[in-house]
Amino acid sequence: MLLRFFLILYLLPLNPLLAADAVDIDEQTRSIAQELRCVVCQNLSVADSPSEMAQQMRGVIREQLRAGKTSQEVKDFFVSKYGEWVLLSPTTKGFSLLVWVLPFAVLVLGLGLALWLLRRWSANKTKPAGSPADSELLTRVRNDASTSESLAIDPEDSSPHAQLRQERARLYTELKELDFDYEAGKLAESDYATLKLDIENKAAGVLQQLDSLAARRTPARRTTEQAPSAPKRLQSEKHKRSYRGWQLATGGAFLLLFGLTLGIALTNSLRSRESAQDSITGGFLTGTSESANTRFLQEGKSAFAKQDWPKAIEAFKQALAADPNQPEAHAYMGFILLQAGHADGALLAFDKALSQAPNFPMALWGKGMVLLRDKQDYSGARLVLGQLVQLLPPGAERSEVEKTIKELPPAEGKPQSQATAAAPSGQQIIGRISVDAKLKGNVDSQATLFIIARSDASKGPPLAVKKIDRPVFPVSYSLGPENVMMQGIPFTGRVSITARLDKDGNPTTRQPGDLTGDYKKNPVAVGSKNIDIVLDQVVQ
Amino acid sequence: MAWRRFFITVLLIAPVIWLLAFGFTRDARYITSPLLAKAAAPFTVTLFDGRKISLNDLRGKAVFLNFWSSWCTPCRAEAKDLEAAWQQIKDKNMVFLGVALQDTEKDSRAFLQEFNISYPNGRDETGKIAVDYGVWGIPESFFIDPQGRITYKHVGGIRATLVNAKLEEAARGIVSAKEGKEDYQPIR
Numbered sequence: 001m002l003l004r005f006f007l008i009l010y011l012l013p014l015n016p017l018l019a020a021d022a023v024d025i026d027e028q029t030r031s032i033a034q035e036l037r038c039v040v041c042q043n044l045s046v047a048d049s050p051s052e053m054a055q056q057m058r059g060v061i062r063e064q065l066r067a068g069k070t071s072q073e074v075k076d077f078f079v080s081k082y083g084e085w086v087l088l089s090p091t092t093k094g095f096s097l098l099v100w101v102l103p104f105a106v107l108v109l110g111l112g113l114a115l116w117l118l119r120r121w122s123a124n125k126t127k128p129a130g131s132p133a134d135s136e137l138l139t140r141v142r143n144d145a146s147t148s149e150s151l152a153i154d155p156e157d158s159s160p161h162a163q164l165r166q167e168r169a170r171l172y173t174e175l176k177e178l179d180f181d182y183e184a185g186k187l188a189e190s191d192y193a194t195l196k197l198d199i200e201n202k203a204a205g206v207l208q209q210l211d212s213l214a215a216r217r218t219p220a221r222r223t224t225e226q227a228p229s230a231p232k233r234l235q236s237e238k239h240k241r242s243y244r245g246w247q248l249a250t251g252g253a254f255l256l257l258f259g260l261t262l263g264i265a266l267t268n269s270l271r272s273r274e275s276a277q278d279s280i281t282g283g284f285l286t287g288t289s290e291s292a293n294t295r296f297l298q299e300g301k302s303a304f305a306k307q308d309w310p311k312a313i314e315a316f317k318q319a320l321a322a323d324p325n326q327p328e329a330h331a332y333m334g335f336i337l338l339q340a341g342h343a344d345g346a347l348l349a350f351d352k353a354l355s356q357a358p359n360f361p362m363a364l365w366g367k368g369m370v371l372l373r374d375k376q377d378y379s380g381a382r383l384v385l386g387q388l389v390q391l392l393p394p395g396a397e398r399s400e401v402e403k404t405i406k407e408l409p410p411a412e413g414k415p416q417s418q419a420t421a422a423a424p425s426g427q428q429i430i431g432r433i434s435v436d437a438k439l440k441g442n443v444d445s446q447a448t449l450f451i452i453a454r455s456d457a458s459k460g461p462p463l464a465v466k467k468i469d470r471p472v473f474p475v476s477y478s479l480g481p482e483n484v485m486m487q488g489i490p491f492t493g494r495v496s497i498t499a500r501l502d503k504d505g506n507p508t509t510r511q512p513g514d515l516t517g518d519y520k521k522n523p524v525a526v527g528s529k530n531i532d533i534v535l536d537q538v539v540q
Numbered sequence: 541m542a543w544r545r546f547f548i549t550v551l552l553i554a555p556v557i558w559l560l561a562f563g564f565t566r567d568a569r570y571i572t573s574p575l576l577a578k579a580a581a582p583f584t585v586t587l588f589d590g591r592k593i594s595l596n597d598l599r600g601k602a603v604f605l606n607f608w609s610s611w612c613t614p615c616r617a618e619a620k621d622l623e624a625a626w627q628q629i630k631d632k633n634m635v636f637l638g639v640a641l642q643d644t645e646k647d648s649r650a651f652l653q654e655f656n657i658s659y660p661n662g663r664d665e666t667g668k669i670a671v672d673y674g675v676w677g678i679p680e681s682f683f684i685d686p687q688g689r690i691t692y693k694h695v696g697g698i699r700a701t702l703v704n705a706k707l708e709e710a711a712r713g714i715v716s717a718k719e720g721k722e723d724y725q726p727i728r
Binding site: 039040051052053055056057059060063078079080081082083085086254262265359361390391392393394441444445446470472 | 553560564571572573574575610611612613614616617619620621624628642647650654655666667668670671672673674676697699700701726727728
């Protein structure tokens with residue numbers, strides 16, 4: 001009893017402390033996690049991400065805090081593992097400093113530029129037409145206005161020169177009327193001054209135009225009465241105007257180009273998220289784009305789901321035109337062809353897909369189905385579906401494939417019931433292929449094995465070819481009528497059997513490093529057994 | 541005067557273009573590892589056969605460390621290759637070590653059985669080892685030289701020929717300039 005009392009006494013003050021410590025660590029964990037980027041999602045912090053990895057990262061943070069590490073040390077730890085990428089706010093050191101400094105620098109520069117432009121524009125706006133530089137013109141206006149009776153006007157003349165003279169006379173009359181009104185006390189002094197300056201400026205502008213017209217008409221008869229600097233100024237103005245035009249055109253063209261580039265780059269680089277963990281970034285420049293072929297692929301898939309075959313075919317064709325090596329498009333085309341009853345075309349399409357992506361589950365399934373249902377090549381189907389099973393994690397899909405394999409007839413090649421009819425053993429060549437012990441190190445596990453039968457009399461294309469992807473040696477094989485290249489040609493007589501382990505999986509090319517072997521007692525009669533071949537030569 | 545203005549304009553525009561080009565030519569998802577040529581983080585993992593193995597115990601040997609999961613298709617695609625590669629080098633002074641990540645023990649064991657994996661494998665239950673190695677995609681493989689330094693990292697499925705070549709390099713302490721990349725799945 002006493003012991004319990006002391007135990008309670010001992011624990012009582014500690015409990016709140018422990019609780020406070022735990023809360024503190026939780027808060028610190030959350031605060032650090034908010035500064036770290038989730039490595040499996042986009043634009044989510046470790047604190048906000050529901051992913052398992054983020055949970056584990058939060059656990060690591062908590063553990064390190066409990067071990068007495070400071071927040072900075074914990075963040076440094078993650079940076080040492082994932083680089084500065086993991087920080088949602090980049091550091092203020094080295095290259096990352098640019099991210100912090102540049103926006104402010106650009107803002108300050110932009111504000112400075114805007115202020116400078118504003119000042120320039122306002123200066124231009126407030127500058128009267130008859131600016132101090134044109135004070136001579138203003139003086140002329142004032143002199144001429146007082147003696148404007150002497151300015152003769154021909155009202156019949158409609159030339160630009162005459163129109164300018166009429167305008168000048170009108171403005172001079174306005175000035176006189178203004179003086180009259182002012183003297184009559186009809187105008188306030190400030191209004192009078194403003195209005196007078198305005199009219200004088202307009203008149204100065206007209207005088208300037210008259211001068212320039214006169215200079216154009218009689219360049220040689222320039223007199224000293226005329227403003228001596230006028231033509232020069234005119235030239236300079238013209239030059240300035242053309243220069244500004246050039247600037248505007250260049251600026252406009254650049255802006256247009258910039259906008260177009262940005263528009264194209266952005267639209268091609270952003271994509272809609274397909275899942276919570278998907279990124280909106282990517283792009284044709286990064287190689288992760290939603291480029292044309294992907295777009296067509298999406299269209300094709302959606303049409304395929306709706307069983308709109310013509311639209312799906314068109315979309316997949318376009319996807320393949322954009323990227324002829326797109327395995328998914330080949331695989332979908334395979335299924336469409338299969339649907340239409342073109343088993344050979346479907347098989348070709350699946351093989352094309354698998355030549356680009358040997359582990360593409362969809363193409364493996366398609367090929368397996370063609371071999372099983374249309375070609376009755378059960379050994380081939382077993383091989384392909386076996387490869388697919390290995391790729392699929394346990395689940396419904398895998399169980400389905402396993403069930404299909406189990407239902408396959410146990411016999412090699414054709415099913416027991418049909419083998420005799422379709423390809424009796426008398427029409428097959430059966431044997432094993434192995435690799436010479438000295439060349440075992442040269443075996444590329446991703447390579448494709450081709451077993452080729454050539455008619456003994458022919459030096460032309462092979463009579464029959466069997467393809468085995470990623471073989472595991474020794475490999476048992478059977479070559480029969482189902483492997484004949486040209487339909488209608490019988491698989492009979494004597495043939496020469498060779499085998500090649502081809503690195504690139506292309507039956508038409510031989511590459512250095514490919515392994516080859518011949519049956520030593522070639523030619524053999526169709527129906528022979530134990531036609532064993534050892535791959536004992538390396539293509540140089 | 542015109543040329544001066546032109547150069548000033550170019551000087552102002554060039555950094556903007558450069559910044560845009562930099563941004564558009566990067567894959568925002570890809571995390572370049574800072575661990576190449578750095579010391580491999582020490583860890584101890586309990587193997588599926590009950591033994592414990594520590595990276596420090598493997599000092600003096602070239603180590604191939606592979607993070608995998610039974611639900612990951614590229615892991616399944618490379619499994620046979622890895623076992624084949626292991627069979628080729630198991631008598632040399634080299635070690636394979638697999639670490640299952642974000643996987644249940646049952647599924648992991650089934651995976652090992654299915655592919656007849658004979659090299660040592662354990663489970664990273666808390667994800668701590670994965671974080672220590674900056675893992676973000678799966679499978680991910682690390683090559684560690686006899687001095688305990690990471691010489692090469694490969695994100696995604698890896699072929700036996702590359703495993704053997706990079707292990708030979710690791711044994712000689714040769715650090716690769718760049719990490720490798722193949723088909724991978726993001727971890728969960």
